[in-house]
Amino acid sequence: MLNPQRSVSELPKMSAASQVERAVLEEEFNWLLKEEVHAVLKQLQDVLKEASRRFCMPSPGLESQLKQENFILGSSTMDQVKGVLTLQGEALTQADINLKIAKSSQVLHFQFREDKQWKLQQIQDARNHVNQALQLLSSRDETYHFKTGAEVNKLMDAVMLQLTRARNRLTTPASMTLPELATSGLMKMFTPPMPGDAMINFYINLSKLCLTVYQLHVLPPNTTKNFRPAGSSVLHNPGAMFELNNNRFEVSHVHKVECVVPWLNDTLVFFTISLQLCQQLKDKISVFSSFWNYRPF
């Protein structure tokens, strides 16, 4: 934006100088589109391929070849709940859970029924988002010529959207209502069957695999307590109430144990690095956009 207070005699000099400046800027921009963009895209592809490898996407029919990892979930201070979960790809293939019911020293033991698996949708969604980002990048390899900065911005926006979604899937577990938890297929997967006064939920939070156990007690019909059904939440608190099949329940105890999954941690780091790379490339492009006022940019 020209300063209107400059003298009129300086205008021809300024326009000559700005012509030269413009030519230099154009050359810089061409370098950016030809060389720098492809270098950054290659870097991005490498990082995301590493992330994708962590998810070890199964080929159909070969799921059994995925490696199995066991995670021990427990708390050092309390031992009401202890679990050993086996994660294979995006599903829990086995869950060995020991539950100590309050007010008794009895330890209950549960396992998945034979051949039953619990799919962690969060992991599948994150993996699919990463693959979509990789597909976007692979369509723009070294042989592709970017002609405008807007094309690069559009590509970066699309990749960043996929990566943000992938990260959100891992950081934001689904929030469910207590009746949804009680009627979920997970309750029917155990042997011996889950007692009616316990509910279990698995989810991923950031890089941690979490197991939550809710202990319930039935509210007698003539109770003096004010019944307020709880809404949906990732983790319900003791005192939350709900109604199911004409019975009213209240959560008396909540136990949560977790364990870090190292490869999920790696993928989160890769997401952050990739998002930074995308944003930096967008910033480099935008340095030029403020000069190209009249080009069809």
Add this chain to the structure above:
Amino acid sequence: MIFSLWSISVCHSAHWTSGTFTNIGFTLYHVVSREMCLWDVNDGRCIEFTKLACAHTGIQFYQFTIGTEKEGRLLCNGHYPEILVVDATSLEVLYSLVSKICPDWISSMSIIRSHRTQEDTVVAVSVTGILKVWIITAEVSKMQDLDPVFEEESKPIYCQGCQSISFCSFTQSSLLVVCSKYWRVFDAGDYSLLCSVASESDQSWTGGEFVAADKVIIWTEDGCSYIYKLPASCLSASEHFRSDIGKTKEGSIPPLIYKIAERLLICPPVTRFFFGRREPFHKLLIQGDSAGRLSLWSVPDSTPRQTAATCLQVSSTISLQEAFDKLKPVSAGIIDQLSVLPGKEEPIKVTASVYIPSQGRLVCGREDGSIILVPATQTAIVQLLQGEHMLRRGWPPHRTLRGHRNKVTCVLYPYQVSARYDQRSLVSGGVDFSVIVWDIFTGEMKHIFCVHGGEITQLIVPPENCSVRLGTSVLSLLLESRTPQSISFQTFSVRNEDKCVFVLMFFDLL
């Protein structure tokens, strides 16, 4: 139709994806905000609106008849491992088609209508390249709130990144699956591979359809389309049908007719093949692109004799800009008569505006930094009706507010959004990095805030139940400005005569 669709885009920003015509209107799905809207195409009203928990990437309309009643359903697929069946009128999810084997996101799907039985088929390909088939019977379609429907068949076809799947309505016996690097034809009976054609190195397919029993059209990301003639092994009528199954020979199918589009496009155009079911049975390739251009090609039935491919010329094309330029009389800007400068061809452009119905006023911010307040009805009369008013200079009566040094980018009348603000305040933001609060009745500049961050792009009033407590009775405006890296965090508080305190908050995005 161009005009009526244009008038529909009311308050939603870009990133509309999947849209489909239904029996009563047009459904559009917005990818970022996850909103689905049903519009009436006759008057542009939004009939139904719903916000969804999941992200869709494809919507298809499916209509069936129960007795004499026509029922509409929307089949949606997206970033979730099933296909949702939604009522087309109420936009409620009725039930879903799920998979027992390898449940995963669905890339693309197609509905195959059966003319003989009451069973329609949904064929889909998942992101891991598994073909899934569901049967929707008339019973299922009638009822609501159903248990999920499981798949009939699940077969790996190793087509990852599937862009589209379509059924041949001419032969009723083959399926075309288009992925970005190749397209394949499968037998619709047992889903065995009949032929596979890879793309050239710089092409990226985005979709395709059958145009005849032996021809397919495949279109690319940059707007080109290619028509291929299928080999005899793909045609059920031929004696060589299914002769290539199991062989790994690459199809040496020559491109038959092709059309090249040399436009510079920012994003891939939308391409569709239309086959008219009534006289005169048009076969049209329709393409709409980001430059606002709609183009039509008529797909011929005949096969040219040359061995090399022929270029197909566009049959008709129009763009929004051309349609607008053809208008007679040419539309004028609402305050053109006040914005014309001597010696200049174009009047000063209006760059931001807000209509205040309670006062019958229109506030227009212009590219030179001035803000004009005009009575809305009189201004409209000047443009639409002839009369004595045309002779009066300086009509309609207006007030000019000067304060911004450069283009005004946004204006906001906060009282219109929430009654907790002062009726007199009018707020404007510009590219000169400043936000000005005006008294709309006297035209005085009450406050000017110079933001060190950058150009102001938006002014927003927070919702009613959002409380920001900074001192007593604090109300705030949020504004967004554009800088290379971040927006600095500063607070300014201004006390008006009575109860309104403006707190402008700028958030650091580092």
